[in-house]
Structure formats: C-alpha cells, structure tokens
Amino acid sequence: MTATRRVESRSASEPSPWRSRLLASVGLALFGGMGVIVWLFGYWEPRVLPILVIEVEGGLHHHSSELLQQTLSERLHGGILTADLDDLKSAAEELPWVGHANLRRVWPDRLLVRVEEHRPIARWNADGLVTAEGIVFHPLSRTIPAGLPLLEGDDKRAPEVAKRYQQWRDELMLAGHLIQSLSVDPRGDWRVVLVMGTELRLGTGPVEERLARFIASAPQLEAAGRPLVVDLRYSNGFAVKWASDAGPQVRANSGRSKRSGNRG
Structure with missing residues (x-):
C-alpha cells in the first residue's frame, strides 16, 4: 500500500502569525509614539508659544479691563495654538455686566477680546x-x-x-x-x-x-x-x-x- 501525504498550501493573502504580531507591534509603537508627541506638544507649546498679552476692546464701564484680563488669565490653559477660546468666551460672559464677548488669536502671543456690555x-x-x-x-x-x-x-x-x-x-x-x-x-x-x-x-x-x-x-x-x-x-x-x-x-x-x- 502506498502512503500518500497531503500538503496544505497557505493562501498568499492570509497573513502568517509572525506577520500579524509584527503589524500589531508596529501599530502599537506608532500609537504610543503619537501619544508621546501629543504629550510633548501639550507640555512645550504653552512654554514655547505662550499668550503674553490679553487685549480688551469695547466699553467696560462697570467691569474694568483689568478684572476681565484677570478672569481670563485664571481660566487660560495652553498657548496661542491650544487655548480654548470657547471656554474663555464663557468665562468672560459669566461676568454680570458682559453681554457678549468675542475672542481671537493674534500671532504670535496676543489674545484679542472684544466685549459688548449690557445696557x-x-x-x-x-x-x-x-x-x-x-x-x-x-x-x-x-x-x-x-x-x-x-x-x-x-x-x-x-x-x-x-x-x-x-x-x-x-x-x-x-x-x-x-x-x-x-x-x-x-x-x-x-x-x-x-x-x-x-x-x-x-x-x-x-x-x-x-x-x-x-x-x-x-x-x-x-x-x-x-x-x-x-x-x-x-x-x-x-x-x-x-x-x-x-x-x-x-x-x-x-x-x-x-x-x-x-x-x-
């Protein structure tokens, strides 16, 4: 009786176990690297590109510009690129006399705040x-x-x-x-x-x-x-x-x- 041996061929499109592990390792490394980059950017950006000037425009008869600047400074996180303008807008409009505030970045280190006071x-x-x-x-x-x-x-x-x-x-x-x-x-x-x-x-x-x-x-x-x-x-x-x-x-x-x- 002649014994026959069947040889199973692996499809070229089916990844081997070692290849899957390699791809997973590379993906994990890339993900970790991106996380490190994001952390480094968040850490260094406020130090390299800080907001040094908060400039207020508009009539503030009852809340001085100094009070508004102080409020925004206490709420400010991040530099010129990462500062959360929506959060700063909310902080400005929480002051009783401020009816509407609009903020925009002015390169390289200035935050411009336009304020309309309640009348x-x-x-x-x-x-x-x-x-x-x-x-x-x-x-x-x-x-x-x-x-x-x-x-x-x-x-x-x-x-x-x-x-x-x-x-x-x-x-x-x-x-x-x-x-x-x-x-x-x-x-x-x-x-x-x-x-x-x-x-x-x-x-x-x-x-x-x-x-x-x-x-x-x-x-x-x-x-x-x-x-x-x-x-x-x-x-x-x-x-x-x-x-x-x-x-x-x-x-x-x-x-x-x-x-x-x-x-x-």
Whole structure:
C-alpha cells in the first residue's frame, strides 16, 4: 500500500502569525509614539508659544479691563495654538455686566477680546437690571446705576415688560409724564406709578386702550387737582382718588353709560 501525504498550501493573502504580531507591534509603537508627541506638544507649546498679552476692546464701564484680563488669565490653559477660546468666551460672559464677548488669536502671543456690555434701561425686581431686549442680569448692588425706573414681574415676562415700558414711556413722555415704576403681577394685572406720584391701575384687559384714555384725560385731571390713584379698569371711564387737599374721590367717564362692575 502506498502512503500518500497531503500538503496544505497557505493562501498568499492570509497573513502568517509572525506577520500579524509584527503589524500589531508596529501599530502599537506608532500609537504610543503619537501619544508621546501629543504629550510633548501639550507640555512645550504653552512654554514655547505662550499668550503674553490679553487685549480688551469695547466699553467696560462697570467691569474694568483689568478684572476681565484677570478672569481670563485664571481660566487660560495652553498657548496661542491650544487655548480654548470657547471656554474663555464663557468665562468672560459669566461676568454680570458682559453681554457678549468675542475672542481671537493674534500671532504670535496676543489674545484679542472684544466685549459688548449690557445696557440696562431699568432696575428689575429687588436686585436686578433689565435691558431693552428683556435680558435680566444681577450685578453687584454697588454697580447698579442710580435713577433708573423700576420694572417688576416674573423673569419669563421680562421681554414683554421691557417692551411695554419703552412704548408707554414714550407715550407718557409726550403727555409730560415720566414712569417711576411699572409692574405686572402673576394674574397679569398691570400697574404704573408716575414720577408725579399718581398710580395708574390698568388691570388685565385692554391695557393699551386704558392708558390712552388716561393720556387723553390727563390735562383735565391735573387741572382739577392732584390725583393719587386713577383706576382705569372700567369699560368706559375711570375712578380717581385725589390727594387729601384736592377734594373728594370722583368718577369720570367717556360720555357713555358705564357698568361699574365691569373691571379687569
């Protein structure tokens, strides 16, 4: 009987065990080498290419450039190539008076920071300020400007309150009046106090119409005395509470019949 021996041939495309091990070793070495290079770059880059100057542009009336520079310096990690500008932008905008910040690298060692500060139009509730766009922020009490009017309401309604304040401020100014405070309570009840001391109760209904009614009647009211409260929450008229030296409380109307219970 003749014995036969089968010889198995290995495909040329199938790697041998030693070749696989070699490729794995080379890959591991390359990966490790890249890690070393990244580490060396991260270690040496801030030392070789440091940021030496933080230059601030833009008006900073309440937060000095020095304070902003100090804040950014404490948050700065890396050199001119690796500094995290998004993180530095967040750090700048965490300062209460900073509304918007934009940062860019200036070769070889300078960081340029452009800043826009919040511009408040009024105080907001107990300890805040509000911008024309209805942005509420809370700075240190010593940095709050004096003489601003007071707006009050829920923070979610700040854009609406700020918008109405600006509209009503202009309308009342044409009639010779200035707003001292404007508020809206959780029920949506609007109230305006004028600098002259008169309180306007506008209620929850058609407040624009009611304010217009007061403006149209303001000359006659002032000629009659000193009104303390003008309650405009009636369908066709208003009730007036006068100062003690200006006579009894009276009720005015637009010449049409009123339903005294129709207030809102």
